[in-house]
Amino acid sequence: MKLRVATVWLGGCSGCHMSFLDLDEFLIELAGKIDLVYSPVVDVKEYPENVDVCLIEGAVCNEDNLEILHKIRERTKVLVSFGDCAVTGNVPAIRNQLGIGNTENVLQRAYIENAQDNSCVPKADGILPPLLKRVLPVHEAVFVEYYLPGCPPPAGRIKALMVQVLGGQTPKLEGANLKFG
Amino acid sequence: MAAKTLTIDGKEVSAEEGATILDVATDAGIKLPTLCHLDGVYDVGACSLCLVEVAGMNKLLPACTTKISEGMDVKTDSERLRKYRRMTLELLFAERNHVCAVCVANGHCELQTLAYSQGMDHVRYDYSTPKWSVDATHRLFGMDHNRCILCARCVRVCWHIEGAGTKNVSGRGARATIITDLNQPWGDSETCTACGKCVMSCPTGALFHKGSTAAEMEHDRDKLEFIVNAREKKQWLP
Numbered sequence: 580m581k582l583r584v585a586t587v588w589l590g591g592c593s594g595c596h597m598s599f600l601d602l603d604e605f606l607i608e609l610a611g612k613i614d615l616v617y618s619p620v621v622d623v624k625e626y627p628e629n630v631d632v633c634l635i636e637g638a639v640c641n642e643d644n645l646e647i648l649h650k651i652r653e654r655t656k657v658l659v660s661f662g663d664c665a666v667t668g669n670v671p672a673i674r675n676q677l678g679i680g681n682t683e684n685v686l687q688r689a690y691i692e693n694a695q696d697n698s699c700v701p702k703a704d705g706i707l708p709p710l711l712k713r714v715l716p717v718h719e720a721v722f723v724e725y726y727l728p729g730c731p732p733p734a735g736r737i738k739a740l741m742v743q744v745l746g747g748q749t750p751k752l753e754g755a756n757l758k759f760g
Numbered sequence: 761m762a763a764k765t766l767t768i769d770g771k772e773v774s775a776e777e778g779a780t781i782l783d784v785a786t787d788a789g790i791k792l793p794t795l796c797h798l799d800g801v802y803d804v805g806a807c808s809l810c811l812v813e814v815a816g817m818n819k820l821l822p823a824c825t826t827k828i829s830e831g832m833d834v835k836t837d838s839e840r841l842r843k844y845r846r847m848t849l850e851l852l853f854a855e856r857n858h859v860c861a862v863c864v865a866n867g868h869c870e871l872q873t874l875a876y877s878q879g880m881d882h883v884r885y886d887y888s889t890p891k892w893s894v895d896a897t898h899r900l901f902g903m904d905h906n907r908c909i910l911c912a913r914c915v916r917v918c919w920h921i922e923g924a925g926t927k928n929v930s931g932r933g934a935r936a937t938i939i940t941d942l943n944q945p946w947g948d949s950e951t952c953t954a955c956g957k958c959v960m961s962c963p964t965g966a967l968f969h970k971g972s973t974a975a976e977m978e979h980d981r982d983k984l985e986f987i988v989n990a991r992e993k994k995q996w997l998p
Contacts, residue, residue, distance in 0.1 A: 663861055666882050667853075675889035676857055676906075713889075718882060726881035730861035757876040760860025760867065760975075 582745065583631045585617035586661070587651060589644040590671045590714065591637030594731040595662035596620070599634075601734035605741075612745055628654050632744055634661035634727070638671040639715040643708035652721040659740070659750075663730040663759055665717045672714040682710040725750050728759050766832035781823035781834055782810055792836055793845060793874055795963055796911035797824045800988030801920050806911050808848050809874065812836050820844060842878070849875050854885040855934055856892060857906040858964070864977035865965030871909060872964075888934075895940070897947030900970060901959050903938065908966040910936055914958035921987060926952040938966075960984050 588596060596619055602609065616630060617623045626647060633655045639645055652658065663669040674681045690700045701707045717723055727740050736756050743750040765774040768785055775784045780803065785792055795807040805825035812823045815833035820841070823834075835841070852858075852871060860866050892905035910929070915938065918927040926949055930939045940946040959967045960980045968977045990996050 660882065667859075668887060669859060669861055672887065672889065673857070673859060675887070676891050678891060716882070716887075719886065723882075728881060752881065753879065755876055757879065757881050758860075759872060759875065760863065 582613045583616050583627075583629060584613040585615070585626065585630045585633040585651070585655065586619065587617070587626075587633060587635050587637075587647065588619045589635060589637030589648070589665070589717075590640030591662060591664040592670075593619070593636070595634075595636040595664075595729075598662075598729075598731035598734055599737055602738055602741075603734070605734075605738050609741065609745075626650050626654060630655040632657045632659065634659045635665050635717050635723075636661045638664040638668045639711065639717060639720045640671050641708040641710050645711065645720060648717065648721055657724045657744075658717070658721065659725045659727055660717045660723050661727050661737075662732055663728055666726050666728045667759065668714050668716045669730060672716070675713050679712075682712065685710070726757075727752065728757055730760050764828050764830045764832075766828050766830070766834065768834045769836055775828060777828075779828050781812055781821070781826050781828055781832075784828055785812075785823060785834075785836055790836055792823055793878060794824065795870060795874060795909065796913065798913045798916065798961055798984075800984060800992070801913070801916040804912055804916070807852075807909070809845055811841060811844055813838060813841060846878050846880055849878055849880050850883045850885055852909050853880075853883045854887050855890075856908065857887075857889060862974050863907060863965040864968045864972045864974060865907070865962075865979075866975040868975070868978045869965060870963035890934075892937075895946050896970070897945035898949075898952070898954075898970075899947065900954055901946070901956065902968050902970050903940075903946060904966055904968070905937060906966075907964045908938055909964060910938070911963060912938075913961040913963065914938060914967060917957040917961045917984065921984070921991075922953060922955050922957050924951050924953050924955070927958055957984060957987075 615621050616627050633651055635658060639648060660666045664671055674685050677684050686700050691698045729736055739756060740750045762777045763774045764777055768788055769790060771788055773784055773788050782792060792810045794810045797803055803824040805822040808822060810823040811820040813835040814821055860872055895903040912929055915927045915929055919925050926940055928939050930937055930943060940949050941951055960983055962979060965977055
């Protein structure tokens with residue numbers, strides 16, 4: 580029975596997924612052992628039921644992130660915080676330093692101050708998920724089983740964890756494999 | 761001076777009266793995690809990472825500021841110590857804004873290295889994400905308070921190696937901060953000799969050379985060691 584694996588991209592830059600693709604020939608071995616049931620790199624719209632392992636890239640920044648994260652938790656046995664944004668909040672969480680009003684500040688910066696044309700904050704229904712007052716690392720929102728830090732985690736580190744997961748072991752990263760940044 | 765005999769991790773050692781547990785452990789080849797300790801300046805016990813267990817005492821003691829005594833039985837590694845060391849590291853990360861990915865000291869940071877060597881895979885406490893400033897008024901150096909862990913190495917090297925007395929600690933608790941002279945912009949300081957020893961001593965990316973970007977800041981600790989060695993042992997070793 581193949582392991583049902585998902586990967587998800589919340590508030591991050593997709594660098595962790597790029598690093599996942601850097602697994603090179605190990606991807607072929609991996610493809611023989613897992614079913615990738617949901618991921619930015621496969622065309623599945625709805626997060627499925629009965630997922631064994633989900634790698635979560637990115638911090639929890641908005642209502643959409645939070646909603647899918649709760650769905651993922653319900654439908655997944657093992658969650659892995661994948662990369663520094665998921666583990667610590669990292670760069671997306673820098674806006675927390677601005678305190679109350681940080682959401683208005685970042686929207687103003689992105690859509691008004693830095694806009695060359697048509698500066699306005701998008702207001703149409705459902706077009707922009709409301710930002711959370713505080714950006715959260717994944718484990719502050721839901722229970723997380725394992726952590727895979729790094730910005731991004733180097734491919735070798737992802738492989739180390741995946742090999743342990745595939746071997747049915749409790750993943751355990753040590754030493755420099757836990758380096759942030 | 762009288763010699764004292766004690767046990768560290770089951771090993772019998774003797775050292776001169778007045779030595780600290782850290783001195784003796786280091787001589788015996790036992791490596792304790794340290795962060796505020798810096799060879800060449802006195803110890804202040806600011807970081808609590810070198811905590812050790814001493815038989816007969818309930819509380820844990822910082823090895824760097826605890827003097828040895830006759831018959832002492834010291835343990836430098838245990839489940840309890842590992843638990844407290846990891847907790848201390850997590851609290852340091854939660855207290856200010858340590859964003860390794862965009863830090864000048866990424867890859868050359870003692871806090872970062874200690875965190876992974878002690879097995880810290882995430883921080884269990886809520887990040888406090890306080891608002892701190894960056895002092896970029898000095899022509900050569902910058903100070904980013906977001907990355908400061910208040911080890912006061914910079915203060916000690918400024919007073920006791922350079923003898924300038926520019927850097928100081930102001931305030932208490934989590935709001936304590938490193939200041940320049942009487943809390944003036946660094947660039948306005950009349951006492952700063954621009955020697956850069958504070959930058960060399962900093963374990964994190966709080967003090968940096970202007971113009972260095974992410975992961976570029978190396979602290980040249982060797983230069984400090986050279987000066988201290990020359991002063992204390994009269995050895996001018998390259």
